[in-house]
Structure formats: C-alpha cells, structure tokens
Amino acid sequence: MSVRAPAVVGMRLEEVDTPALILDLGAFETNLRRLSDAVSGRVRVRAHAKTHKCPEIARRQVAAGAVGVCCQKVSEAEAMVEGGIADVLVSNEVVGRGKLERLAALARRAQLGVCVDHADNVRELQAAMQAASARIDVYIELEVGMHRCGVAPGAPAVALARAIAASPDLRFAGIHAYHGRAQHIRSSDERRAVIRSAAAAVRSTKGLLEKSNIPCPIVTGAGSGTFMFEVEMGAWDEIQPGSYVFMDWDYARNEWAPPMPRFEHSLFVLATVMSRPGPDTAILDAGLKASSVDSGMPGVWERPGLVYTRASDEHGWVEIAPRAAAPGLGDKLLLVPGHCDPTVNLYDWYVCVRAGVVEALWPISARGAVY
C-alpha cells in the first residue's frame, strides 16, 4: 500500500512529479548546525521526531549531537528504534493495555522513556513492564500553562513522582515541562515571559522533590519557538525542538530575535499549475491532501505577488497580483507548508534536493504511525 516515490535520484527538481514533499538538503544541514551553535553544549538536545517521522533525519540529528529523539506515539517510537535510534523518549502519556505491552517490548530493545500524569497510569505502566521483564525511564509531565496533559506543580507532582519511584520496574527520570502554546506566540518578549513562568513551576516542583528525597535527574521540554529561553532560564537539562529542521510558514510569522536563532525554510511542497481560469488566478494540484492548512495556508516560495488563498481537497487557489510574473499552465511552484508536522504525515517520501538535483529519497517510515 505504500506509494511509489515521485522522483528518482539524479532527476532535476522541475522533473519531479507533483505534489511532492521536497527537502532542501543545504537548508536542512544549515538548520542542524544552527541549533548546535546556538545551544553550544549548554543543555542536551533530544530532537523531536514527530516533526519528520524519518530515521534518516533522526540519525543526522544524533550525528549533530542529539542524545536521541522524542516521539509522541508508541508506533512512532517503534519506527525510530527499527531505524537504529537507540534512545527514545515518548514525550506523551501512553494509556491502554495493548499500547503499554508494545511500549514494554520496545523498552527491551532500546533506552526508552515515557511521561505520566496520573497514578492509575503509573500502576498500568508498572504492570506492563513487570509482565515483560522490562524497565523504563518515567517522567512526570508537569502542567506549565498549556492546559493539555500534565499534573499540577507542587504536591500533586510530588505524589506522582513518589508513586513512580516506588514502582520496581520504573525509573523516575525527572520532569517533562513543555509549553506548546508558547511556541507560536508572535512576540519574542511574550514568549520569554511565558517560559519564565514555566521555569518557576519547574523550579518549585524540583525543590519539593529534593525536599522529599526524590532525586530529579533530568528536566526536559522546550520547542523550536522557545528553546533558547529554556536554556537561558537554567531550569532545563534537555530541549526537544522538532520544527527547527524544516521551519514552516506559521513559525516564520513569529518574531525572531536573539537569543533564538532564525532557521531556514528547508521543507516545501512542489505543485503544478493545472489550470489558469483567468489572468489573476492559477489553480495548483496541491490542496488539503498535499498540505495541512490548520495553521494557515502555505506560502508561495520566491514568487512575489503570488498568494495561495484557498484549498479544497486536491486543488489550491493562487491569486496573482496585477504586475506579478504569472505562472503558465504546467509550471511548477514551491510552497512552504503552513504547518510542517501534519503536512509531512501526508507523504511517504522526502525528495531530497541539492543545487536543483534530487540527491536522495528518504522514506517517511513513521507516516501514519498514530497509534
């Protein structure tokens, strides 16, 4: 059922079938370096693989200094371990017997971590590990302001940590503190302020853990929009940026100011003009099934005056400004996805391009791995 690749190695970019997911290797490698340079060894990097779902990329992140990757789902973690990644944190709760059995099986094959936010889940997790004779690193997920999962800072967090520490097959590994909504706050100062308040919750909880004689080895968290603030605060030991390798159109709307480095767009959707119904409109062959629009429409890359305004299932509308260079029928355009993670999840292959030529095809092995 897997889809054939839309290109072969050696092909020129303009010959690639469309829609196709294009990775600009030069920009991608720049982004890897830019992260390392910014962090400069002050914290550990555990890159988030939910963004790319691709062991080829994960291996390059590890080669660039990451200690391993994060995943959001057990099936995603399975694909990463299968692809040679030895240290994986499922930065999410895993609930339900079947999933926990798979997690336990995986914990026998790799250094594995997981998050919890509920005592029932700790019991379920311990039972699954015991049944499989496996051990796993367990982090409490701390609610630090994004109002999703997570245990409240203070006493509830300590009680949960104690339950983990008392479970013979779970290793209490520390605190997972991630503020997802902060990543997309436009103002740099506001982003810093939100992370400062998250840092206060982390510090007070860590202090309580120490008072309770529960050692807290690692505080992990942070994303591509804020990680240097977490580094600056000094309360995190490990950061989890994902989107930095690609940089989508929504992230580009953020204000980027020091200490945050600015990353380059490396991920594109190549699309063909399939209709020219009028002088001010081009219709592309890339719609909702080719680029996720949950965070806004994709941007048209380096074609001034062309704006992607609307998407239906398999079509995209591009408005052409009066004096803009209009694309002809059959011309190909590069789009920058509005949101990289769910866009990547639509494709089976990265078409990796350097200097306009296809250099490699990387399988998106964890595409659809949502279980």
Add this chain to the structure above:
Amino acid sequence: MSVRAPAVVGMRLEEVDTPALILDLGAFETNLRRLSDAVSGRVRVRAHAKTHKCPEIARRQVAAGAVGVCCQKVSEAEAMVEGGIADVLVSNEVVGRGKLERLAALARRAQLGVCVDHADNVRELQAAMQAASARIDVYIELEVGMHRCGVAPGAPAVALARAIAASPDLRFAGIHAYHGRAQHIRSSDERRAVIRSAAAAVRSTKGLLEKSNIPCPIVTGAGSGTFMFEVEMGAWDEIQPGSYVFMDWDYARNEWAPPMPRFEHSLFVLATVMSRPGPDTAILDAGLKASSVDSGMPGVWERPGLVYTRASDEHGWVEIAPRAAAPGLGDKLLLVPGHCDPTVNLYDWYVCVRAGVVEALWPISARGAVY
C-alpha cells in the same frame, strides 16, 4: 512502510487500538441503498472514489448500480483499476508529460475518462495517447460557478469541444459540470437555486454544441449535497456523489429536505481518553494527524455534553458539560470527522464493524495517492 492494522477480525470495537478509522457497515450499506432508492434509475451513478480511496468500497458501489467511479488523480485511478474497477473517470485536469504517460498507459487497461479546460492540455493529451496507442474519453470541464478549474460556458466551451473532437485519439464524451461550493450551502433552497443556475449554463452550452454538430453524449457532475437537484433539473445524465457513503460532521450541518435523502454517519475515528487534567476536560489521543479539521472539529458521537473543541498534532481537547457523563482515563470515544475525504487520507485501514464486532479490514489502497 505501510502501517499495521489497529485491529483483527473478530475483535470487539472497544478492543481496537486508537486512533482508528471505523466504518459502521450497517450505516454504510444503508447509505448505498438510500442513494439507489433516491436516484431510482433516472440518471447514471458514478460514485466518487476520492472520498474513500478503497477498491473494496468501489466494488460495492458498482454492485449497488454505479457505472464506475470518479477519481481526482492518476495515481488514485491506478489504484482503482488495479483493484478491479473497469470504468474510471478522472474528473479533473491532468497536466504534465509524466502524468499523461501514466494516464495513457491506464487507458489501455480500462474504460478511462478525463477532463480538460485548456486547448494546450488537449494537444498534450492527444500526443500522449498517440504515443501509447491509447484512446480516452474527454470531457470539457465547464465553469458553472465554483470558480476553480473550467472553461467558460458558450463559445469558449464549444471551441474546446471542437479541439477534442478533432483529435484522433480523444473521444469527445461530453460536459463535466460540478459545483463544489454548492454542496455545503446550508439552506436547501439556496442549494437548489445555485444548481438551477449551473443547469442553465449546461443547457446553453449543450445547445451550442448541438448547433455546431458536436454530439454531447454525457453531462456528468453533482455531489452528495445537491445531486437530487441535478436529477430534478434534467440537465445531467450522470451524478458523482462521494461523501454520501460516510456523511461527515460538516455535511450534517446542511439542511436536509426532500428531494435530498438524509444519509447516516458511517465513518468514525475511535479515540482514547489519555488524560483527565480536570473535571471539565478530557484529552484524547486523536488530533490533527487523526482527523482533518479544515471544515471544523470532529463531533463526539452519542455522548451528550461532550464537545471536541481544539486539536493539536496528536491531542484533542474535549470539554465536558457540568452534568454530562464524564469519560474516564482509558475510555474510548467515537468521533465523527469534520471532513471525511482528508481524514480518510490519513489512514491505511478501514476497521469495518457490525454490531460492535470487527468484521473486516479494508485497505485504503489509494491513501496518499495524490500524484
């Protein structure tokens, strides 16, 4: 790279791993019958396979009386022909040499049709068919008000039809007249009024074709929100409903009044409550990668007082009203997708359920077939 199925045959629904795409076979079969009963042989039915991307479903539509299916992409048509469907219309323009070569190869294996809206595309299509010694049915796509692809009614349409008729390896098959935006107009009367104006464009163009001695064998078009209006107008020979087999949450917002039949929800996403951060909130393991939100959030099925309010990549927020029955950690809920087509494209399998038991697993063979 294909993803393992989240269930096995014989399993109970509540044992299915999550997120999973569930097809309620009873409701699905009701929808097949309800379409046949409504149309009652007055026009041909060519069901749209872009909705389901699954030959198992296409074969059941043909068994229920459809002459074949529509597809939007060549790769989707390839999957349908491979899956045993002998008559496929690509109800869309196909632009670019590589795609046209594949279309021509497919035209040698099945009864194939395609749409055009530009004379350059007619020349390109003729060249591809000639090179492959293939023949294909070609429809002019008529712009009838949705402002996407399509040639203007009247003289431009006639000129295009003449170009097709003059091409030795193309058979001029008629007019494709589809008004996509009309499908989701909430008021039944307004939907009828829009289709009446589309019918006027169809009739005037067909009249001009006849005056020009260009026979127009078939007028094809219409979707799940309007098809009985097209039947009522008498200007269409063939209808192309797709979503009727599933009926999504957005379609459910339409006013449904005779002559349109009301279809049942047969498509669901099964999700697990993975966190209960507070008394009024449940977090599900199904977010943007499990259900497309372009037409609104999914609905929570048969759980009064529970509302799915927000999605991030792998999480969904459910608000719990004060006196509603609150789901516990690990409980499973059924969601009705906001928009069925792009949601189906996220999955590899339909988990087909009858009376609460998994009866079959159908592969979504054309998942990701966007080329």
